[in-house]
Amino acid sequence: MTTVRKRYRIGALPWIGPATAVIILMVLYPAYEMVRTSFMNIDETGTSHGFTGLSNYRNLFHNPNLVAVLERTVIWTITIVVATVLISLPVAQILHAKFPGRRLVRYALIVPWAASVVMTSTSWLWILNGYYGILNRILISLGLIQDQVQFLGSPTQSFAWLIVVAVFVSVPFTTYVILAGLTTIGEDILEASTVDGASGWQRYRNIIFPLLRPALLIGIVINLINVFNSFPIIWVMTTGGPGYSTDTTTTLAYKISFRNADIGQSASMATINFTIILLFIILFLKVSRWREDA
Amino acid sequence: MKRMTRGAAVTAALALATSMAIGVTSSHAATTLTMIAADYPGDGHTQQNQWNDFATRFHAANPDITVNVTVKSWNDIDQYVTTQIASGQTPDVVNKGDYSAPAAAGLLYPASQIVSPSTLADILPTFLNNSKYNGVVYALPDLASARALFYNKDLLAKAGIKKLPTSWLSLTTDLGIIHRKEKGIYGYALPLGPEEAQAEFNIWAGGNGGTYYDYATKKWVLNSPANIATATYLKSLVSKGYTEPNPEKCDRTACAQALFAAGKAVFINGSVFLGSWLTANGGSKINVGTGSFVSNSKHKPVTLGVQDYFTAYNKNGNQAAIQKWMDFIYQPDNYAKFLTAAGGFIPATKSAGVKAASNPALAPFIKLLPNAVFYPGDIASWNSVKGQIQQGIGQAVTGSPSAVLGQLETAAIAAK
Numbered sequence: 109m110t111t112v113r114k115r116y117r118i119g120a121l122p123w124i125g126p127a128t129a130v131i132i133l134m135v136l137y138p139a140y141e142m143v144r145t146s147f148m149n150i151d152e153t154g155t156s157h158g159f160t161g162l163s164n165y166r167n168l169f170h171n172p173n174l175v176a177v178l179e180r181t182v183i184w185t186i187t188i189v190v191a192t193v194l195i196s197l198p199v200a201q202i203l204h205a206k207f208p209g210r211r212l213v214r215y216a217l218i219v220p221w222a223a224s225v226v227m228t229s230t231s232w233l234w235i236l237n238g239y240y241g242i243l244n245r246i247l248i249s250l251g252l253i254q255d256q257v258q259f260l261g262s263p264t265q266s267f268a269w270l271i272v273v274a275v276f277v278s279v280p281f282t283t284y285v286i287l288a289g290l291t292t293i294g295e296d297i298l299e300a301s302t303v304d305g306a307s308g309w310q311r312y313r314n315i316i317f318p319l320l321r322p323a324l325l326i327g328i329v330i331n332l333i334n335v336f337n338s339f340p341i342i343w344v345m346t347t348g349g350p351g352y353s354t355d356t357t358t359t360l361a362y363k364i365s366f367r368n369a370d371i372g373q374s375a376s377m378a379t380i381n382f383t384i385i386l387l388f389i390i391l392f393l394k395v396s397r398w399r400e401d402a
Numbered sequence: 403m404k405r406m407t408r409g410a411a412v413t414a415a416l417a418l419a420t421s422m423a424i425g426v427t428s429s430h431a432a433t434t435l436t437m438i439a440a441d442y443p444g445d446g447h448t449q450q451n452q453w454n455d456f457a458t459r460f461h462a463a464n465p466d467i468t469v470n471v472t473v474k475s476w477n478d479i480d481q482y483v484t485t486q487i488a489s490g491q492t493p494d495v496v497n498k499g500d501y502s503a504p505a506a507a508g509l510l511y512p513a514s515q516i517v518s519p520s521t522l523a524d525i526l527p528t529f530l531n532n533s534k535y536n537g538v539v540y541a542l543p544d545l546a547s548a549r550a551l552f553y554n555k556d557l558l559a560k561a562g563i564k565k566l567p568t569s570w571l572s573l574t575t576d577l578g579i580i581h582r583k584e585k586g587i588y589g590y591a592l593p594l595g596p597e598e599a600q601a602e603f604n605i606w607a608g609g610n611g612g613t614y615y616d617y618a619t620k621k622w623v624l625n626s627p628a629n630i631a632t633a634t635y636l637k638s639l640v641s642k643g644y645t646e647p648n649p650e651k652c653d654r655t656a657c658a659q660a661l662f663a664a665g666k667a668v669f670i671n672g673s674v675f676l677g678s679w680l681t682a683n684g685g686s687k688i689n690v691g692t693g694s695f696v697s698n699s700k701h702k703p704v705t706l707g708v709q710d711y712f713t714a715y716n717k718n719g720n721q722a723a724i725q726k727w728m729d730f731i732y733q734p735d736n737y738a739k740f741l742t743a744a745g746g747f748i749p750a751t752k753s754a755g756v757k758a759a760s761n762p763a764l765a766p767f768i769k770l771l772p773n774a775v776f777y778p779g780d781i782a783s784w785n786s787v788k789g790q791i792q793q794g795i796g797q798a799v800t801g802s803p804s805a806v807l808g809q810l811e812t813a814a815i816a817a818k
Contacts, residue, residue, distance in 0.1 A: 152484070152785055153487055153509055154486070155507050156488070258648050260651065261651060262648070350650040351796070352793065363793065366480070367790075367793060370817075371488060
């Protein structure tokens with residue numbers, strides 16, 4: 109018995125080996141280094157002076173920008189994920205319907221997803237530029253505004269624009285996940301409901317939406333992780349500024365390390381980020397298991 | 403288990419063999435130096451070509467020494483060097499804007515060990531004085547810059563202003579006239595975005611007797627009355643619309659210099675290389691004049707002197723090879739090539755300085771240098787404090803000056 113199982117396990121090694129190696133080298137080892145660094149005293153030249161206990165975390169909790177950044181990260185994540193799902197649900201429904209040119213529209217939707225986020229963000233940066241941006245030009249030509257507007261000037265306004273761009277980037281993926289969910293719903297169920305006299309809304313509310321739940325759940329959790337971790341949009345468009353007023357925890361960790369030269373404190377911020385992500389994942393596993401049990 | 407042991411033995415044997423092989427080759431005393439250099443703006447081309455040329459010619463003259471130079475943009479170089487050191491790949495030579503933190507950490511050779519006495523004697527003492535840590539020179543100045551008030555002659559004439567402003571008061575008056583007469587033109591381009599906010603604020607504060615660090619009391623004094631008054635004055639210019647909107651978002655190159663190049667700003671605090679930058683970046687049609695920077699009444703006009711450095715790290719123990727390489731760089735012919743590739747800066751050696759003094763583009767700046775204020779570059783935490791200032795100080799002219807400067811001072815005191 110045992111020998112058979114053992115041989116079975118060893119036999120699987122060539123197949124899972126490469127993946128395991130990648131996970132160990134690219135995921136576990138960096139994570140280990142990150143956590144370790146968060147407990148070390150590293151001066152601004154990059155020289156390590158050994159372990160220092162919790163002092164990096166203490167410095168981080170005394171960081172005057174931390175509370176505002178944490179609040180902003182929550183707003184950032186929730187707003188974007190909710191807006192993305194609310195937009196993607198009807199868009200997916202439209203793309204699921206049959207109409208001439210549907211394939212073209214489906215392709216078009218992939219573009220913002222396929223383009224590198226840095227590229228998309230850079231485009232938006234110039235669209236919104238206060239001096240030369242095309243949006244100013246259009247709005248002035250239409251007579252909607254008199255003078256040029258600095259869209260990325262004030263903290264609140266630029267944060268709002270960052271959210272808009274993040275939603276723009278997240279919608280395609282989410283739409284496709286939902287679309288995939290829609291295609292799994294059998295025509296027969298829908299036909300049966302029509303025969304039973306269900307209205308369009310009843311059909312969506314009581315049949316399609318419940319059956320979409322698994323796809324939706326996956327879409328939401330992957331978005332939560334992506335958006336929470338999102339770095340390029342903020343970095344390209346505002347570098348978290350002015351000051352720290354559009355930073356999230358991800359860009360703050362980067363700034364502490366590479367602008368303020370405090371690698372240890374930055375690692376402690378990154379470790380907290382990592383913990384939050386782990387919580388998201390545990391939550392996801394719990395929820396999906398709960399669904400299976402039900 | 404047995405097989406594992408055998409495998410380990412094979413590995414160990416291989417490792418031994420390899421190390422012996424290395425031992426044999428190293429008897430030829432071949433040294434490889436790694437250098438990380440910041441990329442000066444120059445004529446718009448990267449300096450990698452210049453450094454490759456240096457390395458090739460140096461290797462031809464010294465076949466046992468190979469130099470690998472990595473050129474990095476000013477945006478990335480600090481973090482690149484830190485990361486290299488943190489990951490155990492300490493470079494031998496670095497060319498960038500600071501030296502005090504590695505000097506304080508004991509990572510550097512003193513300057514006297516990385517160039518020959520004759521080369522050291524050729525470097526201007528003013529600059530060597532700004533390269534000390536605890537009284538010892540730890541860095542070699544590579545070049546320097548100074549700043550002046552640049553203005554657009556045509557826009558100034560259009561506003562009917564005949565005399566350059568010399569004080570804050572007369573500047574306010576002139577900016578008011580420009581604001582009334584020339585729509586869509588900003589009187590002063592104020593770059594307090596992260597790129598160079600520390601420079602812009604330092605020169606304004608210097609004209610009001612303010613500074614970042616007080617050497618007499620050995621304290622950070624970011625929140626001094628002089629600095630608060632400076633921020634309050636700048637804030638008044640911003641709120642009257644005399645500057646571009648949102649100066650806290652305005653980076654020097656992409657925003658302020660670009661506005662000036664586009665003929666949308668009358669005054670700008672420009673560095674010595676601004677002229678050549680304008681030519682290379684679409685501003686060649688701008689009719690440029692320069693003058694002394696403005697100061698508050700009762701204060702002398704100042705310029706901000708900025709010097710950058712060569713530093714040599716002692717971790718790899720390549721002192722002899724480093725010295726050869728540094729002497730090679732400072733040879734007059736090579737140093738002249740370096741200055742040309744960097745683009746219009748003030749030289750740091752006496753021999754090159756004599757030539758530069760007769761250069762009409764540089765002469766006015768060299769004259770300003772005696773009144774120059776410098777960064778507190780010899781304080782170990784300067785690089786970290788600089789980062790804080792770059793991120794935050796712009797908000798002092800849009801928010802509350804004393805609150806923002808107070809927060810920066812607290813952060814500076816706390817910086818390691």
